[in-house]
Amino acid sequence: MATLAHKPFRVLPGFRLTLGYTLLYLSLLVLIPLSAVFIKTASGGWEHFWNSISSPRVLASFGLSFGASLAAAAINSVFGLLLAWSLVRYRFPGRKLVDSLVDLPFALPTAVAGIALTAIYAPKGWIGSLAASHDIRIAFTPWGVLIALIFIGLPFVVRTVQPVLEDLEVELEEAAASLGAARWQIFRHVIFPTLLPALLTGFALAFARAVGEYGSVIFIAGNIPLVSEIAPLMIVTKLEQFDYAGATSIAAVMLVVSFVLLLIINSLQAWSARRIGRSA
């Protein structure tokens, strides 16, 4: 094949400039700094890494972070689905207001949410005092962590399920109804399978956010070693003790978890896009 005698040109300008800038910006601000975590961890040696992350206190914090995050994401999946369903399917007074306020956890700074939740659930707070009268403590226990993680995770589920629910073809339900399916059967066999990828994506997003969450948790958690310390707090604690290698080791584990979650979320979203017939 003959080659072109002239330099090829692009119709729209700016490809090299914008792509170059994008890569440079990402490298300087995100990629190179993140690589520092792994380089630092590697330079500390395997043994030190293992000792850092296998101490009982760190293991307990991982257990709490992952456990509470899973529980919060699961709870949000159930109630987030109900909330999304209400917002899309029903007309009721205040629907639009609720719809706008669902994003509150995205907009409200985590520290603000943290102290507000603590004020509510502390033994002297509105709900906390109610629970205390039944000898239940919420704030400064793992239950408090769970509550904070539910707060920050809810919009992820609602906002991933909602558009898919809105996109759902009414004709599917009409067809199912005309074939004699009961309402529950339609939900079980027609609607739910279509929503499932989006619901799982929402679950994964809520979980990913919860694992790394810091601001809204540390106030209500009470941060009792081996009981209510979360993994990100362990990083801060190690830093305050000038144990940089220890902090970095925990961060490396969390970064790997983040990468894996990002990968899972990407494939879930691709699956979801395929399921509802849109190209990703």
Place this chain on the structure above:
Amino acid sequence: MAATASALGQLAALPAPRHYEDNPATRDRAWVKWGVIGVSLAFFAGFLLLPLATVFIEALRRGWSVYLAAIVEPDALAAVRLTVLAAAVALPLNLVFGVAAAWAVAKFEFRGKQFLISLIDLPFSVSPVVAGLVYVLIFGAQGWFGTWFIDNDLKVVFAVPGIVLATVFVTVPFIARELIPLMQAQGKEEEEAAIVLGASGWQTFRHVTLPNIRWGLLYGVVLCNARAMGEFGAVSVVSGHIRGLTNTMPLQIEILYNEYQFAAAFAVASLLALLALLTLVLKTFIEWRAALAAREQREEEAQ
């Protein structure tokens, strides 16, 4: 955040509003309807509304004078200034980045595009504490460049530059995430038309692309600003908590709270809560505008 960040882009694809309750095939029984609404609203009120209300109630518990005094307190004002500064640096940087990234991704084909989009999303999935930590590792006293910076009497970590850097890091994806799906949906025919008519690259961007993405841009800016001003974890790690110097508003709240100055903590918190409400109002307004435009577009195509 990735979930909602592209919400505006999805609006274009939304079908016209339907009335599910008027259709026998999609209508639920009354007890199902009110049961679902009841449970979901109770959950919503308990987990979302209650904390929001608490902020304002606690802030005003000791009366207006205490509230005002807490806000005009010098350290609080210094925190406000630093918060605004961090946002004022992060916004334009991420705005230029977002537009550049969206232009490259949406208007051109190249290998590894999907991977690049994932990379842009990366800061969303990194714990804010880790985001702060990486800058300590690089610029801290024991970090890669730490000694060089100390020798030259430059402080990054435990100083204002570190706070700004951490803020930029956690807000990198916001505007790009908003613009990429929007510009991909719009295609490049209008830009090609402008170039054929003799417009330069800049003229094309300024007169054709920019007007088409202005709502998405604004949406991204609003969300980016909310996060920039409210960031806690990343900033907390690099700040060093020096009152009046390296405290942003969320850090000031933490200090006041830990000193048992609850009314003052909630007073500063109420400012951020107001900002959050303003963000939601703007967000709703922009979504409404975009939905309007999408509807016009649909009617246009229906003709």
Place this chain on the structure above:
Amino acid sequence: MSIEVHHIRKQFGSFTALDDVSLDFPSGELVALLGPSGCGKTTLLRIIAGLEQADSGRVILEGSDASATHVRERQVGFVFQHYALFRHMSVFDNVAFGLRVKPRAERPSEDAIRRKVTDLLKLVQLDWLADRFPSQLSGGQRQRIALARALAVEPRVLLLDEPFGALDAKVRKELRRWLRKLHDELHITSIFVTHDQEEALEVADRVVVMNRGQVEQIGSPEAVWHAPATPFVYSFLGSVNRFHGHADAGALQIDAQRIAHDADEPLAAGAEVIAFARPHELDIDTDLSVLEGLRARVTRIQAFGLTARIELERNDLEDTVHHHEVELPLDRLVALQLSVGREVRLTPSRLKVFAEPAANLAA
């Protein structure tokens, strides 16, 4: 201005969009690029415009090589399939855009722009819509505004990508006539891409039929319609009856039956051939005692309009069913007294024969 393309090749991955295409578009003509989707016609148009670049080959505009010229400097007018009107600009601003983005030294005064845009809007008969926005226009109106916008910069050539593709049938017919009239007034060299044969034949001075990245035939609408040069053109333009058989001294042997033909070139006896006849080029004979012709069975008769359409089925030796279609004058139909199920003979008045195997029979 004349346009020439020489040996254009374009590959998208493993898909060959254009395979060594050379064409000549004389000055002032209105030419249609006609072909099925995926035949490369839009790619060729975009390469001529400079919106796409050929892997090899040259684009010559008015005698000078424009292959390396950026689309911005080619001075072509391009009308996009979906118009690509700037949705946030009024109709007036859309048409004025090309003038307003000119470098300051070449830019006309705002007054001159106003006059020019008004003239163009009058030319496309839409001056009363100047303040509207694209979303407030009908499809046909948008198409005409897109044309006015392309003409505003006084292009040397006008390129239109499926100009009527997105319109409904009635508007399409109207606009077709209008475009022809406009071209007769302006005489600007124009190329338009279409997959609609009727559109190409009705509007264009010349038609370029394309298939699978190659040019099948170039000619006047009459020529491509009456004398298709390849089996592809035959099957692509209008409905046609197709027969497979063997050549046999001035006749075509199909199974055990024979039909006469008037092949232009001598065909080797026994060679595999494919033959085409338009529905009006077939006659029906009810006298089954004669051997000449193909036996077939009437399956459907539609006798409205000026001519009658008769559908028939023919079984070959392997029992494959072939469908045929014949167009007869109504009086002939009456004379034949045809009815559904009747066995008849098909006799072509004209038969075009091509030797098989041709590479591009599929259509």
